[in-house]
Amino acid sequence: MGKVYAEISMSLDGFVAGPDPTLEHPLGEGGEELHEWVYGLATWRERHGLEGGEENADSKLVAERLAATGAVVMGRRMFSGGQGPWEDDPNADGWWGDEPPFRVPVFVLTHHAREPQQKDGGTTFTFVTDGVGPAIEQAIAGAGGRDVQVAGGAMVIQQALCAGVVHELLIHVAPVLLGGGTALLEGLTEADVRLGPAQVTPSPRAVHLSYPIASA
Amino acid sequence: MGKVYAEISMSLDGFVAGPDPTLEHPLGEGGEELHEWVYGLATWRERHGLEGGEENADSKLVAERLAATGAVVMGRRMFSGGQGPWEDDPNADGWWGDEPPFRVPVFVLTHHAREPQQKDGGTTFTFVTDGVGPAIEQAIAGAGGRDVQVAGGAMVIQQALCAGVVHELLIHVAPVLLGGGTALLEGLTEADVRLGPAQVTPSPRAVHLSYPIASA
Numbered sequence: 001m002g003k004v005y006a007e008i009s010m011s012l013d014g015f016v017a018g019p020d021p022t023l024e025h026p027l028g029e030g031g032e033e034l035h036e037w038v039y040g041l042a043t044w045r046e047r048h049g050l051e052g053g054e055e056n057a058d059s060k061l062v063a064e065r066l067a068a069t070g071a072v073v074m075g076r077r078m079f080s081g082g083q084g085p086w087e088d089d090p091n092a093d094g095w096w097g098d099e100p101p102f103r104v105p106v107f108v109l110t111h112h113a114r115e116p117q118q119k120d121g122g123t124t125f126t127f128v129t130d131g132v133g134p135a136i137e138q139a140i141a142g143a144g145g146r147d148v149q150v151a152g153g154a155m156v157i158q159q160a161l162c163a164g165v166v167h168e169l170l171i172h173v174a175p176v177l178l179g180g181g182t183a184l185l186e187g188l189t190e191a192d193v194r195l196g197p198a199q200v201t202p203s204p205r206a207v208h209l210s211y212p213i214a215s216a
Numbered sequence: 217m218g219k220v221y222a223e224i225s226m227s228l229d230g231f232v233a234g235p236d237p238t239l240e241h242p243l244g245e246g247g248e249e250l251h252e253w254v255y256g257l258a259t260w261r262e263r264h265g266l267e268g269g270e271e272n273a274d275s276k277l278v279a280e281r282l283a284a285t286g287a288v289v290m291g292r293r294m295f296s297g298g299q300g301p302w303e304d305d306p307n308a309d310g311w312w313g314d315e316p317p318f319r320v321p322v323f324v325l326t327h328h329a330r331e332p333q334q335k336d337g338g339t340t341f342t343f344v345t346d347g348v349g350p351a352i353e354q355a356i357a358g359a360g361g362r363d364v365q366v367a368g369g370a371m372v373i374q375q376a377l378c379a380g381v382v383h384e385l386l387i388h389v390a391p392v393l394l395g396g397g398t399a400l401l402e403g404l405t406e407a408d409v410r411l412g413p414a415q416v417t418p419s420p421r422a423v424h425l426s427y428p429i430a431s432a
Contacts, residue, residue: 012387012411012427013401014230030406171228175414175427179405185229189395190246195228198391200418207414207425211228211391 001140002070002147005168006157008184009034009206012173015181016154026081033176037205038062047101057203065170070146071139072102073132075156076110079125093117094125105142107135109156132159154182161193166213169195173207217356218286218363221384222373224400225250225422228389231397232370242297249392253421254278263317273419281386286362287355288318289348291372292326295341309333310341321358323351325372348375370398377409382429385411389423 008016011034018028025031038044042053043063053059081095103122110127117125128135139148150160160166196212224232227250234244241247254260258269259279269275297311319338326343333341344351355364366376376382387400412428
């Protein structure tokens with residue numbers, strides 16, 4: 001089997017979403033700046049059905065990860081687009097459209113059981129109600145030997161780290177200060193997670209830090 | 217004149233000191249781990265009157281900075297060793313001993329006026345009571361054309377950043393989670409500080425991130 005890695009973009013002050021998220025701005029005030037580094041990349045654009053884009057250190061990293069990843073685990077808010085209507089309506093759709101960019105099995109953590117969804121382009125959404133451990137187990141089984149990405153949000157990554165089932169923490173540090181919001185690593189200590197030395201991919205847009213998890 | 221840079225070690229979750237600082241552990245619970253990367257270096261050991269030590273990417277960076285720096289600005293707690301007795305007794309000494317490692321003029325921010333102190337090895341402590349701006353101005357004047365380091369703590373660095381007088385923010389990100397304590401960038405937003413793209417020096421012990429301050 002492949003490895004399990006958690007991947008997310010974070011501000012230099014440690015937030016993965018800004019303050020005051022709304023339906024229009026699910027990432028909160030300033031939160032979209034966290035992902036500025038990725039929007040222009042050829043690899044990202046191709047996944048979203050767009051042409052063109054940049055080829056650089058960032059796109060190389062993204063392309064390698066996409067190729068290596070066989071399944072994704074995410075929380076219900078990431079599926080539904082933040083504080084979206086789905087939280088009140090378990091039958092509402094996600095916000096990823098008819099052809100989501102994942103193109104692999106996606107396992108969504110939720111308290112509401114619902115039927116799996118098959119989307120165009122290879123993405124399936126399977127809803128898991130018994131916690132992050134079982135979700136990751138299902139993702140490993142569905143990844144065809146490739147890696148499993150724990151894609152967020154912060155709470156899902158924290159739960160996965162604390163469960164000791166994550167081998168690598170990949171953080172894209174954006175040169176941004178949000179001043180508040182959702183802290184990625186809120187309250188975690190060495191008792192929960194021991195990090196190994198970082199492997200670093202620098203780029204002008206973001207610093208990519210990959211930490212092996214010594215406690216996994 | 218040289219540039220003004222703020223330099224400090226930070227945990228991956230954004231803290232420059234851990235929770236519950238005491239006289240014995242002024243950096244709080246786990247806080248000393250932030251500086252593990254520096255203790256073994258030849259350059260650090262030489263400054264502290266010790267022989268031997270490692271020569272690597274970390275020591276090269278430290279040596280270059282020490283050579284380029286002509287004055288230091290710090291807060292009263294850094295001078296006195298955290299929650300030390302000096303806060304109650306304005307005549308008490310600092311905790312840096314008779315031959316402090318700075319070997320340049322040091323300007324200490326405080327509310328208590330006191331006489332300058334001349335130490336062995338070239339360090340002088342001058343006490344500044346009218347705020348971070350004037351302290352940095354005095355440091356520039358005393359730096360002999362070299363750079364000025366704003367060495368901490370967090371509050372002094374925040375004040376200096378907000379005053380718009382810092383050209384560079386140099387953070388040593390230690391692979392450590394403290395789970396609480398003193399947040400380096402607490403509450404700062406893009407309205408206070410705009411960061412440019414980071415220059416990165418990776419090492420197995422810490423990731424050194426140098427951000428130009430676009431708003432300075």
